[in-house]
Amino acid sequence: MNDVCNAPGLLPIETAIQNILSSINAISHNETISIMQSVGRVLANDVKSNINVPAHNNSAMDGYAVCISDKSLTYTQVGSVFAGQTFEGTLTPGQCVRIMTGAAIAPGANGVVMQENASVNGDQITFTAQPAVDENIRFAGEDIAINDVILNAGDKLKAVDVGLLASLGIADINVTRKLKVAVFSTGDELIEPGQPLKKGAIYESNRAVIISALQQQNVDVLDLGIISDDKALITQAFLSADEKADAVISSGGVSVGEADFTKEVLNEIGNIHFWKIAMKPGKPFAFGKLPNSYFFGLPGNPVSAAVTFNQLVEPALQKLSGLGQVAPKMRFNAITTSVVKKRPGRADFQRATASTNEQGDLLVTPFNKQGSGVLSSLSRANCLIVVPAQSGSIAKGETVSIEFL
Numbered sequence: 117m118n119d120v121c122n123a124p125g126l127l128p129i130e131t132a133i134q135n136i137l138s139s140i141n142a143i144s145h146n147e148t149i150s151i152m153q154s155v156g157r158v159l160a161n162d163v164k165s166n167i168n169v170p171a172h173n174n175s176a177m178d179g180y181a182v183c184i185s186d187k188s189l190t191y192t193q194v195g196s197v198f199a200g201q202t203f204e205g206t207l208t209p210g211q212c213v214r215i216m217t218g219a220a221i222a223p224g225a226n227g228v229v230m231q232e233n234a235s236v237n238g239d240q241i242t243f244t245a246q247p248a249v250d251e252n253i254r255f256a257g258e259d260i261a262i263n264d265v266i267l268n269a270g271d272k273l274k275a276v277d278v279g280l281l282a283s284l285g286i287a288d289i290n291v292t293r294k295l296k297v298a299v300f301s302t303g304d305e306l307i308e309p310g311q312p313l314k315k316g317a318i319y320e321s322n323r324a325v326i327i328s329a330l331q332q333q334n335v336d337v338l339d340l341g342i343i344s345d346d347k348a349l350i351t352q353a354f355l356s357a358d359e360k361a362d363a364v365i366s367s368g369g370v371s372v373g374e375a376d377f378t379k380e381v382l383n384e385i386g387n388i389h390f391w392k393i394a395m396k397p398g399k400p401f402a403f404g405k406l407p408n409s410y411f412f413g414l415p416g417n418p419v420s421a422a423v424t425f426n427q428l429v430e431p432a433l434q435k436l437s438g439l440g441q442v443a444p445k446m447r448f449n450a451i452t453t454s455v456v457k458k459r460p461g462r463a464d465f466q467r468a469t470a471s472t473n474e475q476g477d478l479l480v481t482p483f484n485k486q487g488s489g490v491l492s493s494l495s496r497a498n499c500l501i502v503v504p505a506q507s508g509s510i511a512k513g514e515t516v517s518i519e520f521l
């Protein structure tokens with residue numbers, strides 16, 4: 117296909133990611149928000165519990181809380197406690213109270229018998245066996261103790277984390293502010309969806325992919341639209357984006373064509389950290405620093421733009437947002453059901469579908485069409501096969517590494 121793509125002197129993708137991550141300093145502005153607005157946000161501080169969870173010893177079963185006596189299997193019921201109530205008084209050996217799941221264990225009680233193992237005769241309750249000490253009691257602080265750190269600065273809050281905060285009685289938390297990311301696409305051939313398609317033109321899709329991916333990441337997006345292949349207009353877009361955003365993402369114009377101004381403008385306004393990466397798709401990818409923001413110049417080819425966003429921009433934005441641990445994407449071993457065609461030179465990210473067979477093996481099938489303009493196969497793919505730069509083709513039946521999308 118593209119022989120220039122195997123040219124030497126390209127930056128290995130691992131080095132590119134390290135370079136990006138070590139260049140980026142997390143934003144330092146924090147804000148206090150309601151936990152109900154906090155899913156997907158990054159904690160600015162460690163969160164400690166002010167209470168024990170559970171707050172009091174309580175029953176794990178509907179049944180009887182007993183003060184164990186080894187004299188008899190028959191106990192005298194002296195009261196009832198339901199969830200939310202407490203029993204006034206202290207049980208003595210041979211006494212029990214009716215108790216419901218979650219209700220506080222009565223003082224003096226040291227075990228709970230489930231009601232299925234009890235027979236009732238007035239206030240005389242006979243158990244099938246002698247209760248065991250601590251049986252069916254959930255102890256105060258068993259889940260979380262006062263002063264336990266339950267979430268750390270840099271954690272990105274999941275729905276369950278928000279529930280955990282609620283369970284501790286915490287209503288507001290301190291998080292890093294949302295990232296502001298400016299996005300524009302360059303190219304005279306690009307038409308907005310909804311407009312008539314002129315001869316030689318194509319519908320613009322990279323902004324749709326990038327902005328949608330940013331929306332999923334809880335980012336405030338500044339959409340600067342389509343910019344023509346005009347150096348002055350591109351310079352203007354760079355300056356206005358840099359004024360307002362923490363990061364600027366463009367697509368197109370990073371190659372070597374005569375109308376490819378992105379790199380030139382980046383060099384004039386800021387600094388290029390690197391430009392070409394040994395990856396396919398996505399070789400021409402520019403990363404640099406503008407006066408106030410970080411710049412990511414994605415290639416124009418739609419699959420190249422999406423894959424470089426996924427591999428290089430996502431970890432960068434995670435670091436920028438204050439995420440404590442920017443973990444490498446999880447990879448799994450899968451058996452390829454057909455040959456993975458590849459030439460040594462660049463790390464390949466091939467669109468594929470993964471599934472498990474009846475034996476539970478993870479199988480993967482690469483798409484035949486791997487061209488950088490074929491967005492439909494990326495839409496149908498559920499994973500990428502990652503093949504290291506130095507590798508050649510891989511035979512059917514071999515194990516390959518995949519990343520789920």
Ligand SMILES: Nc1nc2c(c(=O)[nH]1)N[C@H]1C(S)=C(S)[C@@H](COP(=O)(O)OP(=O)(O)OC[C@H]3O[C@@H](n4cnc5c(N)ncnc54)[C@H](O)[C@@H]3O)O[C@H]1N2
Pocket residue numbers: 118120121301302303305306318319320321322323367368369370371372373376398399400414415416417418420488489
């Ligand atoms: N002489 C060389 N030519 C090319 C090289 C090279 O090394 N030497 N690299 C090729 C590779 S690989 C890629 S990837 C592309 C990237 O080039 P650009 O980033 O400059 O992208 P454009 O030329 O602007 O566009 C490429 C292609 O993608 C379409 N496109 C652009 N923007 C969008 C958009 N927002 N939505 C949908 N489609 C878009 C555009 O029409 C072109 O077809 O360069 C190769 N050439």
Ligand code: MOO
Pocket residue numbers: 118121395396397398399400415417420488
């Ligand atoms: O590097 Mo390019 O079209 O293969 O993305």
